[in-house]
Amino acid sequence: MRRGLSTAMAAVLVGGLAVACGGDDNDEGGSDSGPVELTVDVFGEPGYDALYKQYEQSHPNVKIKQRKVSTLDEYKPRIQQWMATGSGAGDVVMLEEGILPLYMQQKTKFVNLFDHGGKDLEKNFLPWKWQMGLTPDGKQLIGLGTDIGPLAMCYRKDLFKKAGLPTERDKVGELWATWDQFLETGKKFQEKVPGTKWLDGPTAVFRATVLQNAGNGPGYSFFDKSDNLVYDSNPAVKQAFDTSLKFAENKLTADMSIFTPPWQTALKRDTFAALPCPSWMLGGIEEFSGDFGKGKWDVAKTPGGAGYWGGSWLAVPKQTKHAKAAAELAKFLTSPEGQVAAYKAANVFPSSPQAAQDPAVAGAKSAYFGDAPVGKIFGELAAGVKPVHLGPKNEDVRAAVENVLISVGQGKQKPADAWAKSVEEAKKAAR
Amino acid sequence: MTTDLRPSRNGPPPPPPAKARPRPARTWRTRLARLDVKGAPYAFISPFYIVFLIFGAFPLVYTLWVSLHDWELASGTRKFIGLDNYDYLLTDADFWHATVNTLGIFAVSTIPQLLIALLVANALNRRMRLPTMFRIGMVAPLVTSTAAVAIVFTQMFDTNWGMINWVIGLVGIDPIHWSSSRGWSWIAIAMMVDWRWTGYNALIYLAAMQAIPKDLYEAAAIDGASRIRQFWQITVPMLRPTIIFTVIISTIGGLQLFTEPVLFSVGTPNKMDGGPMHQFQTITMYMYDNAFGHDRYGYGATVAWALFVMIIVFSLINFLAVRRTGGTK
Numbered sequence: 001m002r003r004g005l006s007t008a009m010a011a012v013l014v015g016g017l018a019v020a021c022g023g024d025d026n027d028e029g030g031s032d033s034g035p036v037e038l039t040v041d042v043f044g045e046p047g048y049d050a051l052y053k054q055y056e057q058s059h060p061n062v063k064i065k066q067r068k069v070s071t072l073d074e075y076k077p078r079i080q081q082w083m084a085t086g087s088g089a090g091d092v093v094m095l096e097e098g099i100l101p102l103y104m105q106q107k108t109k110f111v112n113l114f115d116h117g118g119k120d121l122e123k124n125f126l127p128w129k130w131q132m133g134l135t136p137d138g139k140q141l142i143g144l145g146t147d148i149g150p151l152a153m154c155y156r157k158d159l160f161k162k163a164g165l166p167t168e169r170d171k172v173g174e175l176w177a178t179w180d181q182f183l184e185t186g187k188k189f190q191e192k193v194p195g196t197k198w199l200d201g202p203t204a205v206f207r208a209t210v211l212q213n214a215g216n217g218p219g220y221s222f223f224d225k226s227d228n229l230v231y232d233s234n235p236a237v238k239q240a241f242d243t244s245l246k247f248a249e250n251k252l253t254a255d256m257s258i259f260t261p262p263w264q265t266a267l268k269r270d271t272f273a274a275l276p277c278p279s280w281m282l283g284g285i286e287e288f289s290g291d292f293g294k295g296k297w298d299v300a301k302t303p304g305g306a307g308y309w310g311g312s313w314l315a316v317p318k319q320t321k322h323a324k325a326a327a328e329l330a331k332f333l334t335s336p337e338g339q340v341a342a343y344k345a346a347n348v349f350p351s352s353p354q355a356a357q358d359p360a361v362a363g364a365k366s367a368y369f370g371d372a373p374v375g376k377i378f379g380e381l382a383a384g385v386k387p388v389h390l391g392p393k394n395e396d397v398r399a400a401v402e403n404v405l406i407s408v409g410q411g412k413q414k415p416a417d418a419w420a421k422s423v424e425e426a427k428k429a430a431r
Numbered sequence: 432m433t434t435d436l437r438p439s440r441n442g443p444p445p446p447p448p449a450k451a452r453p454r455p456a457r458t459w460r461t462r463l464a465r466l467d468v469k470g471a472p473y474a475f476i477s478p479f480y481i482v483f484l485i486f487g488a489f490p491l492v493y494t495l496w497v498s499l500h501d502w503e504l505a506s507g508t509r510k511f512i513g514l515d516n517y518d519y520l521l522t523d524a525d526f527w528h529a530t531v532n533t534l535g536i537f538a539v540s541t542i543p544q545l546l547i548a549l550l551v552a553n554a555l556n557r558r559m560r561l562p563t564m565f566r567i568g569m570v571a572p573l574v575t576s577t578a579a580v581a582i583v584f585t586q587m588f589d590t591n592w593g594m595i596n597w598v599i600g601l602v603g604i605d606p607i608h609w610s611s612s613r614g615w616s617w618i619a620i621a622m623m624v625d626w627r628w629t630g631y632n633a634l635i636y637l638a639a640m641q642a643i644p645k646d647l648y649e650a651a652a653i654d655g656a657s658r659i660r661q662f663w664q665i666t667v668p669m670l671r672p673t674i675i676f677t678v679i680i681s682t683i684g685g686l687q688l689f690t691e692p693v694l695f696s697v698g699t700p701n702k703m704d705g706g707p708m709h710q711f712q713t714i715t716m717y718m719y720d721n722a723f724g725h726d727r728y729g730y731g732a733t734v735a736w737a738l739f740v741m742i743i744v745f746s747l748i749n750f751l752a753v754r755r756t757g758g759t760k
Contacts, residue, residue: 073701077723084504084728102726105506203700257700265592392506396725399700403707406699410611412708428525429725 036325037063040333041090043075044068045283046146046312047346051338055329062325071259072096082317083109089317091326092333095143096312097132098395101227103315104135104142105392111316113141116327124336128387129351133313143313144334147348149278150381151208151307154285157370158296159273163192169372173301179209179243182303186252189273197254197272202244202405204258204276207398209240212307215386222398222426223391231397231426238419241401245418248409255409257402264288276302278309279349279378286368299372306384311351349378356382393430400429491739494732502729504722516733526734528709529717530741532617536692536713537685540621545677548629549670552636553662566637569630581623581694588619588695610698613710620711623691628684632677639673640666675753679746686742689715714738 040048045068052064067090069075076099082089083106095103103110112118118141122130129145153176157167165185166172176182186198199205213236214221221237224230231237247253254272256263258281266272267289275281277299285297314330316323332338339350340358350356356379364375391397404422407413413421498517501510520526555565572580587594588609596606609619643666651661667674692711696702703720705712712720714734722731 080504080723080726084507099505102505105508109507255698257698260700261697262589262591271591393725399704402700403704403709406707407611410608410707412611431727 035061035063036322037065038092038322038326038329039090040064040066040329041075041079041093042066042068043072043094043096044070044280045346045348046094047342047344047348048333050345051333051341054341055332059328062329064329072098082319086319089319091320091322092314092316092330094146094312095315097310097390098398100132100143100313101390101394102392107135107140107142109318110140110142111318111320111323111327112139113144113316113327113330114139116324117331118144118327121331121334124334124352124354126351126353126382126385128385129311132387143315144330145351146312146314146334146339147280147310147342148351148382148385149280149308149310150349150378150385151212151302151309152277152279152299152377152381153274153302154277154281154297154299154369155274156270156293156296157298159193159196159270160189163189163273165189167298169298169300172298176303179205179303183243183246183250183252186247186274187250190252193270193273196270198252198274199247199254200258200263200266200272200275201253201256202248202409203402205247205253206240206244206402206405207309208276208302208307209243209304210237210398211309211388212302212304213237213240214388215307216305219387220389220391222394222430223389225389227391229391229393229397229427229430231401231430232423241405241419241422244405245408245415248405249415251409253409255406257406259284268292276309279347279374280310282366282369282374283347294368295370297368298370299366299374299377301377302381306381306386308382308385347374349382391430396429397426400425494735497729498732498736500729502732503726504728505726512729516730517737519730520733520737525709525712526714526717526737529705529712529714532613532705532709532711533686533688533713536617536620536624536688536711537682539617540624541678541681541685543621544625544629545632545674545681547625548632548677549636549667549674551629551633552640553666555633555637556640566634569633571630572627573631575627577627577690578694580627581691584619584623584626584691585695585697610695610706611708611710613708616695616706616711620688620691620695623695624685624688628681632681635677636670636673639670643669671753675750678749678753682745682749683742686738686745687715688713689719692716714741 040052042048048066052066056062056064069078075094075096079089079093079095079099082093083103086109121144125133125145126148129148133143133145134141153173155172160167160172165188166175175185189198190196210221214234217236218234219225220230221234222229222231224234248255254266256266256272267285269292275285277285282299285293289297314334316326316330320326333342334352336350336352336354336358339352339355340360342348343350343355343361343364350361355361362375362379364373365371366374401422404413404418404425408415408418499511499513501508501512501515503509551569555562555569559565588596590596590606590608590610593609595609600606607615609615647665647669648661651665656664692705692713693702693716695711696705699706701720701724703712703716703724705716715738718731718734718738720731721727721734
């Protein structure tokens with residue numbers, strides 16, 4: 001009897017699952033003329049609230065609901081489950097650069113935005129940002145770019161003054177044309193101000209330099225264009241690793257990782273003096289450094305030329321009931337004027353050249369960072385950014401290698417063996 | 432009860448349609464009655480089994496099914512690969528590293544925890560003032576949320592700004608690297624676990640001690656046995672079944688340790704890593720990290736099954752070990 005019952009139970013469950021997974025057939029752009037409720041899934045702070053209101057006013061039949069989680073780490077498992085089970089995802093979902101390649105492998109689960117007038121939008125985006133939202137064959141447009149992270153270097157003016165270094169942002173940028181010069185400056189700094197480390201940790205430098213080297217070199221980092229792991233054979237990676245390793249080896253970092261609680265605490269103290277800064281990092285510094293850091297921080301050029309770090313896309317999952325309306329909303333949020341509004345609200349630098357040239361962005365100054373002309377600084381940097389191909393397992397490899405760098409800084413790993421160890425970890429992570 | 436429904440045997444046969452009708456009704460009735468007597472007990476206990484089937488047995492079997500695949504949630508891969516995942520698991524250094532961590536933390540937390548619980552229970556078993564207050568005080572840590580406890584402890588154990596390093600600094604000891612050193616991190620996590628569970632086990636022991644007949648102690652006292660001797664010769668042997676119970680429960684809990692080490696990883700970007708060298712990554716963290724962090728759902732399921740088997744094996748070992756101690760009583 002028990003066996004019969006369990007079989008029946010299993011049958012019911014499997015049946016239920018099948019219904020849950022298969023019950024979502026919808027014809028593209030179905031009934032979007034009546035009242036429509038759209039859900040948008042995001043992480044962090046995209047700065048869309050005002051845009052939603054505006055859109056609801058111009059489209060009286062549409063209601064928008066945003067679901068927000070604070071970090072990408074929380075967001076990842078959620079979207080993974082939605083996409084795997086075929087239900088639960090919002091009508092518009094945000095895909096960060098690290099997870100976008102993963103979902104490129106599941107292009108059939110996303111609406112092709114070319115079917116919704118995506119063809120005419122190409123001019124609204126930086127060419128590489130547009131390119132990354134396309135499938136490799138160029139036939140399907142999965143995501144429309146939201147923001148990018150052009151890379152600068154944030155530094156503490158008051159501590160620089162203490163160390164006898166220049167404090168004016170252009171002069172500071174001249175101190176370090178290369179990462180080696182940046183390292184030397186750091187050594188000098190720590191001699192003068194022994195209680196403070198030069199950098200927050202080895203990870204931010206590693207992220208920045210990998211993307212920088214890859215962009216200026218082969219155009220890919222851990223994985224080549226066919227997504228084979230080339231971690232140990234790509235000179236761009238080795239060079240970035242060696243650069244980051246030098247900082248860890250010379251004890252020039254506080255061994256922290258961005259946005260972790262110790263890092264947040266450190267921003268309220270004199271723990272470190274410099275920090276690689278994509279534009280969205282300014283918001284983080286302002287939030288965690290608070291009144292303590294007001295007027296102490298400033299923004300200079302990063303060593304080694306242009307670079308970028310981070311940024312996202314908006315995509316429409318196939319499981320939506322309102323593909324047409326969702327695509328329209330995604331187009332609106334990523335339009336040049338949408339991106340300008342988002343920048344004003346949340347400091348996320350636009351991936352649209354038109355938006356970047358808008359006076360509201362290009363002329364933007366940051367009161368917190370000593371009235372630094374952030375719009376101009378990041379705009380110039382953004383122009384020089386070269387795209388990097390990321391493989392689906394990019395995030396996994398990056399995290400594994402960063403762990404090796406951190407353990408060098410903590411004295412748990414010999415610098416001489418660090419590279420070999422990182423190759424081993426990268427291979428494991430990429431499996 | 433059904434007898435009066437039987438038609439008389441001597442009566443003329445009723446017309447066929449009328450005959451056809453009561454017959455199924457009659458058997459239907461009897462069947463129902465029999466089912467009532469035979470089936471009712473099953474019906475009454477069924478809720479547990481139905482819930483267990485849905486939330487216990489089915490996931491167990493389904494997890495086994497998933498573990499036989501190269502199954503990835505995000506990329507959509509789903510390929511049957513037989514026992515390849517298990518094959519990899521056996522030589523997976525990271526998995527064994529996590530196993531050593533789990534057992535290590537288990538050892539440094541559970542053994543002192545049960546010993547202290549036993550001694551505390553013994554102390555509470557005396558005549559004292561305000562016994563209820565003290566007993567409630569023992570379980571107070573249990574009702575606080577694990578997350579809150581872990582966050583407070585994590586801040587206390589912070590290497591740079593933690594209270595503990597500050598206190599030992601006053602005595603002139605160098606700061607301890609609580610989170611980057613493997614051994615110290617185990618001890619820090621064990622303290623969180625013990626803070627929460629010592630009182631719980633103490634209460635269980637106390638309840639069992641209350642059931643030990645008082646005359647045993649009186650007789651021992653007359654024979655001149657000291658308090659300590661009474662404790663080892665009477666209390667501990669009488670508590671053996673209870674000790675077996677707590678050991679098994681602690682084993683199951685200890686091997687599934689998750690929340691405390693995850694929250695202790697405040698400094699690492701990926702909380703499931705258990706530090707940059709995976710120095711305090713437990714099996715459950717490794718499982719979660721594979722299934723949802725690195726998009727290896729199939730391998731995560733494999734780790735889950737390995738853990739399941741391990742818990743059964745360890746519970747048996749514990750059971751046997753505890754039963755054998757205490758000699759031939």
